Amino acid sequence: MSHAPSSRAPARASLPVLDRAPRDTNDARPLIDRLAALATPASLFEKTEHDHLRCLACAHGCVIQEGRAGACAVRFVRDGVLYAPHGYVARRLARNVEINTLYHFHAGERSMIMGMYGCDLRCPYCHNWRLSQALREDDEHTADEEPLLCTAEALVEHAIEQGCSVMAAAYNEPMIAAEWVRDVFAEAKRRGLATAVISDANTTREALSFIRPVCDAFRVDLKAADNERYRALGGRAAPVFEAIATAKELGFWVEVVTMVVPGFNDELKSLRTIADAIAKVSGEIPWHLNAFVPRYKLESLPRMEMGPLASVVGMGYSKGLRYVYASNARGGYTELSHTRCPSCHELLIERDDYRVTANHLKNGACFKCGETIAGVWGERRASEANAPASPELP
Ligand code: SF4
Numbered sequence: 001m002s003h004a005p006s007s008r009a010p011a012r013a014s015l016p017v018l019d020r021a022p023r024d025t026n027d028a029r030p031l032i033d034r035l036a037a038l039a040t041p042a043s044l045f046e047k048t049e050h051d052h053l054r055c056l057a058c059a060h061g062c063v064i065q066e067g068r069a070g071a072c073a074v075r076f077v078r079d080g081v082l083y084a085p086h087g088y089v090a091r092r093l094a095r096n097v098e099i100n101t102l103y104h105f106h107a108g109e110r111s112m113i114m115g116m117y118g119c120d121l122r123c124p125y126c127h128n129w130r131l132s133q134a135l136r137e138d139d140e141h142t143a144d145e146e147p148l149l150c151t152a153e154a155l156v157e158h159a160i161e162q163g164c165s166v167m168a169a170a171y172n173e174p175m176i177a178a179e180w181v182r183d184v185f186a187e188a189k190r191r192g193l194a195t196a197v198i199s200d201a202n203t204t205r206e207a208l209s210f211i212r213p214v215c216d217a218f219r220v221d222l223k224a225a226d227n228e229r230y231r232a233l234g235g236r237a238a239p240v241f242e243a244i245a246t247a248k249e250l251g252f253w254v255e256v257v258t259m260v261v262p263g264f265n266d267e268l269k270s271l272r273t274i275a276d277a278i279a280k281v282s283g284e285i286p287w288h289l290n291a292f293v294p295r296y297k298l299e300s301l302p303r304m305e306m307g308p309l310a311s312v313v314g315m316g317y318s319k320g321l322r323y324v325y326a327s328n329a330r331g332g333y334t335e336l337s338h339t340r341c342p343s344c345h346e347l348l349i350e351r352d353d354y355r356v357t358a359n360h361l362k363n364g365a366c367f368k369c370g371e372t373i374a375g376v377w378g379e380r381r382a383s384e385a386n387a388p389a390s391p392e393l394p
Contacts, residue, residue: 032073032135035085035117035147042075042084043179044207053082056206057178058120059239071234072176073135074118085177088147090131091115092155094162098354100198101257101288103325103339104375105217106166107349108356111196112159114184115171117147121200121233123223124297125261132172133296152187160191170198178207185214194376196253201243202235208246216376218252220244224265225273232264245281253376254282259290259328260309262301271312275319283320284374289313291329306333322374327354343371 044056054063055070062070069076074085097111119132126132131145159167167188169181174197185195196217208218222240224230230237247254256278260266271289278285289312291304306329313336316324322342326333339349346368350358360367364377 031117031147035074035088036076036083038085038087038147038149039074039076039083040086040179042082044084044204044210045082053077053080055082056204057084057176058173058207059202059204059236059243060120061204072118072120072173074116074176084179085116085118086180086183087151088116088149089114089155090117090134090145090147091171092148092158094159094164096355097166097168097196098351098356100168100170100196100219101290101327101354102168102196102198102217102219102255103288103337103349103351104255104286104323104373104377105196105219105253106194106376106378107361108359109166109378110162110164111166111168112155112162112164113168113170114155115169116174116177116180117172118176119173119200120176120202121173121223121235123233125259125264125292125294126296127293128171129296152184155184156187156191156193159188159193164193166194166196168196168198173200173202175199175203175207175211178211182211182214185211189214199243200235201240201247203239203243205242205246208243208250208252212250212252216253218247218254220247220254220256222256222258222274222278225270225277229265229270241277244278244285248281248285255286255288257288257290259292260304260312261292261298262304266308268312268315272315272319275316275321279320283322285321286323286325286374287316287321289316289324289326291326293328304329306330306336309333310336339373341366341369341371341373344369348373 045053046056048054048063052063054061055075060071064070064077066077076083092112092114094110094112097106097109115131117131117134174181188195195215196219197215198219201220223233227237258274278287289309291309293303294301309326309329310333313324313326326336334352337351338347341348346366348360348366349356361377365372
């Protein structure tokens with residue numbers, strides 16, 4: 001657990017527009033202190049029997065002492081209050097929904113993807129490490145994007161102006177800022193947008209229930225099958241598997257991604273365990289195998305070829321999963337990013353480089369045999385007619 005940021009968290013003025021955080025040259029405060037000045041009191045916590053504050057935003061469950069921060073560095077206790085990130089984005093980009101590796105959710109539509117700083121894990125191959133690890137790396141230039149101050153209203157207005165029908169939270173771990181994400185998503189829902197969190201799923205039932213009223217999809221990065229590998233990333237396997245089952249139970253649309261990293265999680269036995277565990281929750285959950293691309297601390301490893309991934313796709317189907325995809329690798333195989341009908345195998349959605357190039361679905365079903373294709377296709381949730389309705393915000 002690290003020390004809390006050194007500045008006090010003052011009352012915030014309302015921030016009407018997206019605006020770069022003022023960075024005058026006399027302001028020598030580190031990024032963590034500038035973010036702390038934006039933080040607001042958190043909702044996701046409980047009091048321990050000794051009257052300490054236990055954070056419930058992620059499965060670490062940090063009990064945070066006065067003047068200290070949790071393992072993520074962005075949630076901290078000051079004057080007996082737990083503070084959480086609020087009122088800013090480190091990055092926001094309008095991109096195809098498929099860029100989020102969400103293939104059965106508003107296919108072919110445009111999403112506004114917001115990201116902040118910080119993470120509860122520390123994966124040495126993180127694609128977005130300049131955001132996720134910005135507060136841990138010694139180098140003050142790790143975060144090469146300055147925070148943009150914004151209100152939920154301004155962010156959603158910007159999304160709509162950019163033609164987005166989906167608001168997504170990704171890049172770093174959104175659940176460590178669940179209160180801010182919920183505020184943004186509540187506004188997005190009010191304006192008619194769909195919403196999705198892209199998460200490492202090292203989270204809690206409390207946090208999932210907290211965002212569910214305003215969040216439609218939970219896209220999970222499931223990194224390994226066991227504790228030993230998860231420990232190397234700073235987490236545990238069990239909470240992640242639990243979160244996948246809980247998210248499904250709560251009625252989120254769920255998709256799972258596993259990045260296959262050579263020498264870390266590429267043993268067939270371990271991938272079989274993952275496929276089994278997902279199929280046990282539901283065979284309708286799409287499983288995406290993402291090929292390793294050299295990044296961050298594993299930059300010297302070679303990029304992965306598609307060949308080995310193709311056989312893992314076959315294994316996934318043999319375990320009872322109905323939609324298994326592979327992407328991100330060299331060596332073609334665009335075919336493995338298409339959606340086929342699990343009943344008659346007709347080609348239904350064609351994709352190329354995280355882009356839908358043709359969509360032959362008819363009202364969320366196969367145009368040829370009429371089989372319902374699990375997912376949330378535009379306005380209508382095709383396979384989840386019996387899913388719990390979104391609960392009311394407390
Ligand atoms: S989000 Fe996780 S790491 Fe951060 S303070 Fe809460 S429990 Fe700890």
